[in-house]
Amino acid sequence: MFAGFPVVFLLWLVLCQVAIVTPVHAAENVFTSTTAIKEETVRFAGEGTLFLKGPVDPYLTGTVVTAGLFGLTYLFDEKIRDEFAGSHHGVMRGVTDAGNAVSNPLLHLGVAAAFYGTGALTDQVKVMQLGEEMGEALLLADGATFVLKGVIGRGRPYQVDSSTSYRPFQFKDGYDSLPSMHTASSFALAHVFADKTDNFYGKAACYAAAGLAGFSRVYQNKHWASDVVLGAAIGELAGAAVTRYRSAPAGSVTVAPMAIGGAPAVALLGKF
Numbered sequence: 001m002f003a004g005f006p007v008v009f010l011l012w013l014v015l016c017q018v019a020i021v022t023p024v025h026a027a028e029n030v031f032t033s034t035t036a037i038k039e040e041t042v043r044f045a046g047e048g049t050l051f052l053k054g055p056v057d058p059y060l061t062g063t064v065v066t067a068g069l070f071g072l073t074y075l076f077d078e079k080i081r082d083e084f085a086g087s088h089h090g091v092m093r094g095v096t097d098a099g100n101a102v103s104n105p106l107l108h109l110g111v112a113a114a115f116y117g118t119g120a121l122t123d124q125v126k127v128m129q130l131g132e133e134m135g136e137a138l139l140l141a142d143g144a145t146f147v148l149k150g151v152i153g154r155g156r157p158y159q160v161d162s163s164t165s166y167r168p169f170q171f172k173d174g175y176d177s178l179p180s181m182h183t184a185s186s187f188a189l190a191h192v193f194a195d196k197t198d199n200f201y202g203k204a205a206c207y208a209a210a211g212l213a214g215f216s217r218v219y220q221n222k223h224w225a226s227d228v229v230l231g232a233a234i235g236e237l238a239g240a241a242v243t244r245y246r247s248a249p250a251g252s253v254t255v256a257p258m259a260i261g262g263a264p265a266v267a268l269l270g271k272f
Contacts, residue, residue: 029120029128043245044136051140051241059237066233074226077163084219092219099216102209105142105185112138133192133242140238141188145181145231154178158221180223183231184238186213191239210235 028036055063073080088096101107112134119128155165159174167175190210194203214228223231 029116031117031120040132044139047136047241047245048140050245051144051238054237054241059240062233066229070226070229070233073224073229074163077157077224077226080218080225081157081163081221084221088220095212096216096219099212100182100220100222103182103186103213103216105138105181108138108185108189109135109142130192130196133246134189137188137192137235137239137242138185140241141184141235142181144234144238145179145184148179148234149176149181152178154224154227156222157224163224163226177223178227178230179234180214180217180227180231182217183210183214183223183228184235186210187232187235188238189235191236192242195239195243 030036030040112131114131115134116128116131119125119131150171151169153166153168153170153172153175154177155162155167155175156177157163159165159177165175187207187210190206194206197203210232214232217223218225218228
């Protein structure tokens with residue numbers, strides 16, 4: 001199933017200009033340090049807050065555009081599904097098989113863990129940090145889509161005839177179409193990798209790979225087109241939350257809701 005993954009992934013890394021650096025002094029990591037675990041917890045909480053606030057601040061315009069695109073594709077979901085109906089074979093079948101294989105969210109998490117583990121074991125801090133960013137973006141994107149899938153309960157195109165068939169809050173197989181987790185996961189990674197390069201073609205390659213994931217899900221009747229639109233938006237938002245938090249200047253803070261002894265409260269999260 002994943003036979004083509006090594007070549008595709010290595011090409012992706014080259015195009016995105018991700019360099020493996022020479023070893024430096026040992027850095028604390030979650031395998032050996034409670035301090036690193038605490039730092040990761042605080043960081044992930046801050047990124048999660050940015051992720052939740054993002055659709056309104058600072059991406060309100062993008063949210064409106066995405067909502068319009070989602071609504072448009074929603075209207076034509078059945079026509080798009082029917083357009084791709086029938087036997088799939090030849091080059092497109094092979095391309096979309098590869099797109100489906102390399103967009104597997106579990107595979108993405110494994111790659112992120114491999115980067116982090118390799119960096120930690122070899123004291124290559126930048127490699128470890130890349131694994132951190134990948135993992136954090138994936139957890140945000142995959143977590144959000146997992147919850148929404150069950151809550152919304154939209155029937156998959158191979159399960160139902162109508163794109164408006166829903167069974168919300170039932171968490172049933174075949175009724176977990178909206179949004180597409182494969183797409184969200186792919187766009188979260190695309191954003192993290194694209195953030196590592198100033199080269200236009202490198203960035204384009206990252207998003208082309210993510211776009212192939214979304215197209216493959218629709219082409220092979222795994223998702224409605226509007227599922228992919230929302231999945232892409234969630235993935236991009238997750239990746240942006242991670243890179244924004246890490247690039248924030250020291251001293252910046254954000255407010256996050258929390259509970260203390262069952263009572264509502266707020267916490268200040270930031271970099272100091």
